Amino acid sequence: MSAAPPRKLKVATTSLAGCFGCHMSLLDIDERLFPLLDKIQFDRSPLTDIKHCGKCDIGIIEGGVCNAENVRVLQEFRANCRILVAIGACAVTGGLPAQRNHLDLGLCLQEVYETEPSLSKGCIPDDPELPLPLDKVHPLHEVVKVDYFIPGCPPSADAIWSFLTDLIAGRTPRLGHGLISYD
Amino acid sequence: MTEANSLETDRTPGLKRVVIETLSRVEGHGKVTLLLDEEGHVRQARLHIVEFRGFEKFIQGRPYWEVPVMVQRLCGICPVSHHLAASKAMDLVVGVDQLTPTAEKVRRLMHYGQILQSHALHFFHLSSPDLLFGFDSDVARRNIVGVAAAHPDLARRGVLLRKFGQEVIRVTAGKRIHGTGSVPGGVNRSVPPAERRTLREQCTQVIEWSREAVHLVKRLFEQNLEQYRDFATFPSHSLALVRADGAMDLYHGGLRALSAGGETLFDHADYCEYWERILEDVKPWSYMKFPFLRELGPEDGWYRVGPLTRVTGCDFIPSPLAEQERRDFLAFDNGSAARATLGFHWARMIEMLHAAEVIASLLADDDVCGDDLMAYGERRRRGVGVIEAPRGTLIHHYRVDEHDQVVRANLIVSTTHNNEAMNRAIRAVARRYLDGRTLTEGLLNHIEVAVRAFDPCLSCATHALGKMPLAVELADADGNVIDSLRRDGG
Numbered sequence: 257m258s259a260a261p262p263r264k265l266k267v268a269t270t271s272l273a274g275c276f277g278c279h280m281s282l283l284d285i286d287e288r289l290f291p292l293l294d295k296i297q298f299d300r301s302p303l304t305d306i307k308h309c310g311k312c313d314i315g316i317i318e319g320g321v322c323n324a325e326n327v328r329v330l331q332e333f334r335a336n337c338r339i340l341v342a343i344g345a346c347a348v349t350g351g352l353p354a355q356r357n358h359l360d361l362g363l364c365l366q367e368v369y370e371t372e373p374s375l376s377k378g379c380i381p382d383d384p385e386l387p388l389p390l391d392k393v394h395p396l397h398e399v400v401k402v403d404y405f406i407p408g409c410p411p412s413a414d415a416i417w418s419f420l421t422d423l424i425a426g427r428t429p430r431l432g433h434g435l436i437s438y439d
Numbered sequence: 440m441t442e443a444n445s446l447e448t449d450r451t452p453g454l455k456r457v458v459i460e461t462l463s464r465v466e467g468h469g470k471v472t473l474l475l476d477e478e479g480h481v482r483q484a485r486l487h488i489v490e491f492r493g494f495e496k497f498i499q500g501r502p503y504w505e506v507p508v509m510v511q512r513l514c515g516i517c518p519v520s521h522h523l524a525a526s527k528a529m530d531l532v533v534g535v536d537q538l539t540p541t542a543e544k545v546r547r548l549m550h551y552g553q554i555l556q557s558h559a560l561h562f563f564h565l566s567s568p569d570l571l572f573g574f575d576s577d578v579a580r581r582n583i584v585g586v587a588a589a590h591p592d593l594a595r596r597g598v599l600l601r602k603f604g605q606e607v608i609r610v611t612a613g614k615r616i617h618g619t620g621s622v623p624g625g626v627n628r629s630v631p632p633a634e635r636r637t638l639r640e641q642c643t644q645v646i647e648w649s650r651e652a653v654h655l656v657k658r659l660f661e662q663n664l665e666q667y668r669d670f671a672t673f674p675s676h677s678l679a680l681v682r683a684d685g686a687m688d689l690y691h692g693g694l695r696a697l698s699a700g701g702e703t704l705f706d707h708a709d710y711c712e713y714w715e716r717i718l719e720d721v722k723p724w725s726y727m728k729f730p731f732l733r734e735l736g737p738e739d740g741w742y743r744v745g746p747l748t749r750v751t752g753c754d755f756i757p758s759p760l761a762e763q764e765r766r767d768f769l770a771f772d773n774g775s776a777a778r779a780t781l782g783f784h785w786a787r788m789i790e791m792l793h794a795a796e797v798i799a800s801l802l803a804d805d806d807v808c809g810d811d812l813m814a815y816g817e818r819r820r821r822g823v824g825v826i827e828a829p830r831g832t833l834i835h836h837y838r839v840d841e842h843d844q845v846v847r848a849n850l851i852v853s854t855t856h857n858n859e860a861m862n863r864a865i866r867a868v869a870r871r872y873l874d875g876r877t878l879t880e881g882l883l884n885h886i887e888v889a890v891r892a893f894d895p896c897l898s899c900a901t902h903a904l905g906k907m908p909l910a911v912e913l914a915d916a917d918g919n920v921i922d923s924l925r926r927d928g929g
Contacts, residue, residue: 272636275512275515277515277617277676278515280515280560280616281615283560283601284602284605286599286601286602287595289598290587290594291521297584303464303564303583304463304464305463305580305582305887307463356497359497368495368496369728372719373714374713374717374718374849375718375721376720376731380723381721381725381726382719383487383723385470386487386725410515427515
């Protein structure tokens with residue numbers, strides 16, 4: 257009698273203030289995606305139509321925290337994911353979007369929405385459907401507890417693959433020489 | 440037109456709000472809201488771009504040579520398009536009007552690799568589940584994992600086509616995502632001969648698979664003719680780059696705008712003066728602007744960009760297999776597919792085939808391994824770079840001061856051009872499929888199917904800044920409030 261197949265781990269992923277480059281790098285594992293799908297099941301992710309993160313084993317988040325909506329999504333992930341992973345420069349440090357941290361938001365708004373020469377008529381968007389931007393872009397660990405950090409812009413597919421296969425097998429992930437980058 | 444405008448400005452109190460948040464299987468962040476009256480009739484339907492990042496502002500003060508590498512971070516899905524649009528702008532800043540043959544061909548190779556990988560991703564990973572299983576099929580199955588289970592060969596081809604495009608990018612840009620291959624005035628490497636051989640060996644297979652993907656979309660149209668022809672379809676002006684002889688060219692050319700009826704509004708316009716042709720409006724409910732053709736004004740001047748406008752707007756495609764498919768596409772059912780919103784998918788696969796053919800011919804050219812990489816000229820203060828990104832016309836515009844620092848940047852990204860068109864598609868679907876009905880998940884997915892047809896790269900479209908009348912508290916891992924903010928709106 258054969259043993260029941262092992263339960264698939266549930267994995268949720270999302271992008272906050274990021275560019276989806278880390279998700280693209282995850283897809284860059286190419287055909288290794290198929291054996292991975294034998295071991296995991298995607299919950300909320302840009303690849304599925306699940307809109308809210310359910311109870312998950314692993315949560316993977318790219319992008320920093322730049323508005324109220326990002327805070328809400330991040331807290332939902334933390335509450336539901338046993339292990340939370342900050343992936344890529346934006347999630348780990350704020351990344352390139354954090355370059356706005358030393359700027360005055362009001363001046364930025366005026367320039368982009370009111371004074372840019374190619375505008376016909378400008379106004380500053382103010383609809384309640386748009387979430388409040390934060391003054392600063394924050395890395396994830398300033399908002400919730402994070403279990404693992406994978407640096408890089410983005411981390412390579414091999415780094416993500418190595419990390420996930422270790423984690424799924426129950427080993428402590430260790431990225432060896434050549435797999436860690438800080439670009 | 441009047442009806443659509445009244446929907447947009449409806450402020451009747453007491454309407455029921457339905458929100459689709461977050462839009463999934465699209466390339467970025469956005470949400471759709473619907474306002475319904477007591478009988479469930481749709482009074483308003485809007486696509487909101489809810490995030491900002493501020494690239495136009497924080498690029499200022501950086502040295503110009505950093506820009507082609509920095510701005511890629513607008514988008515991890517089509518970073519090469521931003522890399523090259525910025526490079527083209529900075530070519531002008533360093534006084535280079537003509538690249539060396541090697542630089543031009545290596546950049547083209549990089550760009551067509553980008554087109555191929557992004558189109559494969561968009562079709563196979565994001566949109567094919569709707570088309571293969573039905574718009575309101577089981578939500579658990581409606582994703583690439585479901586496709587892999589039901590059509591393993593197809594899913595595998597999608598993954599391998601994308602992989603090939605990414606490999607073309609890696610050997611030309613140095614890295615699959617956020618590479619550094621292109622620099623103002625040229626490129627910093629050519630294609631290593633061993634990598635060229637490896638890629639060439641795969642071209643026949645990639646072209647064949649791309650051709651079969653075109654035929655797959657054609658079969659879907661044949662099997663669901665009425666739905667595919669009519670879904671979210673409406674007349675629209677269009678904009679795209681074309682080569683001097685009218686051929687499709689995704690790397691360089693002049694701007695051509697056509698009216699909904701196919702008349703030429705302008706042709707071979709110099710993109711360095713794009714503001715003579717295009718202006719932008721802002722609406723209070725989206726961070727994404729609304730561009731329009733200046734001569735027609737904001738009410739009538741909105742237009743579409745992307746695969747559909749390029750395939751239908753060019754005079755011919757300069758590669759034989761894709762040109763044959765273009766003719767079949769235009770002739771299908773008296774041109775119905777060429778006008779349909781879901782025709783974007785068919786056109787996208789024709790472009791993927793074209794990209795595969797272009798890559799094969801560039802890899803056959805010894806120039807891609809040449810060593811004359813850089814051209815030089817006299818410094819200028821302004822540069823505009825325009826390219827046809829996977830999602831459509833992409834405009835980068837910079838001013839650089841005498842200290843080499845960027846002092847002004849304006850970016851009109853591809854998805855922004857389609858903003859009004861996507862809102863109209865949403866309204867059309869809401870009225871046709873949702874009006875007066877009980878809203879189920881499957882029915883609501885029809886809205887997302889319409890958005891997905893356009894190649895929305897909402898990631899790129901969120902580069903501006905805003906402030907809203909809301910309050911938020913930011914707490915650390917122990918629950919201590921570390922930031923709190925309250926605003927009364929702009």
